[in-house]
Amino acid sequence: MSQESTATRPQRGIEVRSIDYVPQSERHGKVSRIGSLWFMSNAQIATLATGLISITSGGNVVWSLIAIALGTALGTLFMAAHSSQGPVLGLPQMIQSRPQFGYIGALLVWLFAYIQYAGFNIFNTVLAGEAVGGSLHTPSSLDNLWFWVVTIVAAGIALYGYDLIHSFERYLSIVTVVMLLLLTIAVLTHLQMPASQWDLGHFSAVPFFAQLGVAAGYQISWAIYVSDYSRYLPATVSRSSTFRWTFWGSALGGIWVMFLGTYIAVSVKTIGSATIAAIGTVADKLFPGFGSIALIVAALGLISVTALNMYGGSLTLISSIDSIRKIRPTLRIRIITIVITAAISIGFANFASESFLSNFADFLLVILYLFIPWTAVNLTDYFIVRRGHYAIAEIFKPDGIYGRWGWAGIASYLLGFVCMIPFFNVAGFFEGFIAHALGGVDLSLFVGLPVAAGAYWLLTRNVDVVAEQALAEQQAAELERDSEEHVLP
Numbered sequence: 001m002s003q004e005s006t007a008t009r010p011q012r013g014i015e016v017r018s019i020d021y022v023p024q025s026e027r028h029g030k031v032s033r034i035g036s037l038w039f040m041s042n043a044q045i046a047t048l049a050t051g052l053i054s055i056t057s058g059g060n061v062v063w064s065l066i067a068i069a070l071g072t073a074l075g076t077l078f079m080a081a082h083s084s085q086g087p088v089l090g091l092p093q094m095i096q097s098r099p100q101f102g103y104i105g106a107l108l109v110w111l112f113a114y115i116q117y118a119g120f121n122i123f124n125t126v127l128a129g130e131a132v133g134g135s136l137h138t139p140s141s142l143d144n145l146w147f148w149v150v151t152i153v154a155a156g157i158a159l160y161g162y163d164l165i166h167s168f169e170r171y172l173s174i175v176t177v178v179m180l181l182l183l184t185i186a187v188l189t190h191l192q193m194p195a196s197q198w199d200l201g202h203f204s205a206v207p208f209f210a211q212l213g214v215a216a217g218y219q220i221s222w223a224i225y226v227s228d229y230s231r232y233l234p235a236t237v238s239r240s241s242t243f244r245w246t247f248w249g250s251a252l253g254g255i256w257v258m259f260l261g262t263y264i265a266v267s268v269k270t271i272g273s274a275t276i277a278a279i280g281t282v283a284d285k286l287f288p289g290f291g292s293i294a295l296i297v298a299a300l301g302l303i304s305v306t307a308l309n310m311y312g313g314s315l316t317l318i319s320s321i322d323s324i325r326k327i328r329p330t331l332r333i334r335i336i337t338i339v340i341t342a343a344i345s346i347g348f349a350n351f352a353s354e355s356f357l358s359n360f361a362d363f364l365l366v367i368l369y370l371f372i373p374w375t376a377v378n379l380t381d382y383f384i385v386r387r388g389h390y391a392i393a394e395i396f397k398p399d400g401i402y403g404r405w406g407w408a409g410i411a412s413y414l415l416g417f418v419c420m421i422p423f424f425n426v427a428g429f430f431e432g433f434i435a436h437a438l439g440g441v442d443l444s445l446f447v448g449l450p451v452a453a454g455a456y457w458l459l460t461r462n463v464d465v466v467a468e469q470a471l472a473e474q475q476a477a478e479l480e481r482d483s484e485e486h487v488l489p
Helices: 033-042 045-050 061-083 085-089 094-101 107-136 140-160 162-190 205-224 239-265 273-286 290-324 331-349 354-385 407-423 433-437 444-459 465-485
Strands: none
Touching: 033 162, 033 205, 033 239, 033 290, 045 107, 045 205, 045 239, 045 273, 045 290, 061 085, 061 205, 061 239, 061 354, 085 239, 094 107, 094 290, 094 354, 094 407, 107 140, 107 205, 107 273, 107 290, 107 331, 107 354, 107 407, 140 162, 140 290, 140 331, 162 239, 162 273, 162 290, 205 239, 205 354, 205 444, 239 273, 273 290, 290 331, 354 407, 354 444, 407 433, 407 444
């Protein structure tokens, strides 16, 4: 069977599976499709706002672009590495934390993950609602109505599941590329760019590292659910293929849109509705009416990423419940958890103010800090300690070989996070003493990753990988059979 082939019994209709293992008989799809999915996930307004960081903190365009390229490439390396786990394990991303953190211990990172899903969805819902309103030129009093429309459509896509998400992203990416090409032309030809913005001698460390860190962190934030969208691919798909399609799709989408954000930030230095207005204004300079078209396409992009967050939030919520009380994954529980996640999103979006959105950007930065040591622990375990060999059936057993508490993972995570604290710099909230001594430069990313990874490697030197692999091979046939039989509506 080739890497691009379709399994003998591909899934059809509304997805039933959630946190459970996907058997080989249900594996299907082309690895190239995750490229368009991750391009589209980054090619939207929230990503554009990420490109404002350096300019709004005193940097210039040329150093902003360099920071964006380096930061995005660095963060996407880790994100794409997680994506390559999907076809091998056939599991959602967060459930893969149990071998490192334990059956119950994984709740630590799942809580942070769910907060991130909810947080980004609030931000995305507000932006999407404003984009629809701006495109249709409706009064701001109707924004709440658009919040409901965005949430309901996104929830419907998330409920249908994996296949619709991939199809929606694939076709939307074509429209989005055309819109971005035209918007790029409008930005380059109609925005005034002072010569000083291209001065390489005007280097400022604080905005440079702030932009680099946020760009890298933004990409790492996808790591908590990236293999959710590769887990149905045939196991014959190579890890390198999955990595490449994820990396280039995500990196190109992120860099392109953040670059646009930097250009626009020369004249617009805030996030939120000002970004929406700027897109419409600049787009209309190319030809009348293009602003409305660009905002509609942008709103569809935000709906698509909101659906991803609802889908991932549902999986994380189911995983959390299962760690406390053993459950069987069913369509019913998928519906319930998606509705809960959507309700949180629409509830907070309706009460979001401009000051809330501005302050929430700092809160999301803190959430991103929380996943730097997690990604280090997870990838070290997968690529160095266990080298992709897991007894998957044991992941679903409270008293399995991975235990209820994975003290090596928990200790490594906490050590990595604590070592990062002196390097934190969240504007208006907290500045670590080392960041302060460096004039506000935030280097926490470059501390948390190696500390957590090194600690986990040292603490897991006695793991009997050979025995685990033998157990996995022994349970493989039974796992396939049980996974095919135990699919409940």
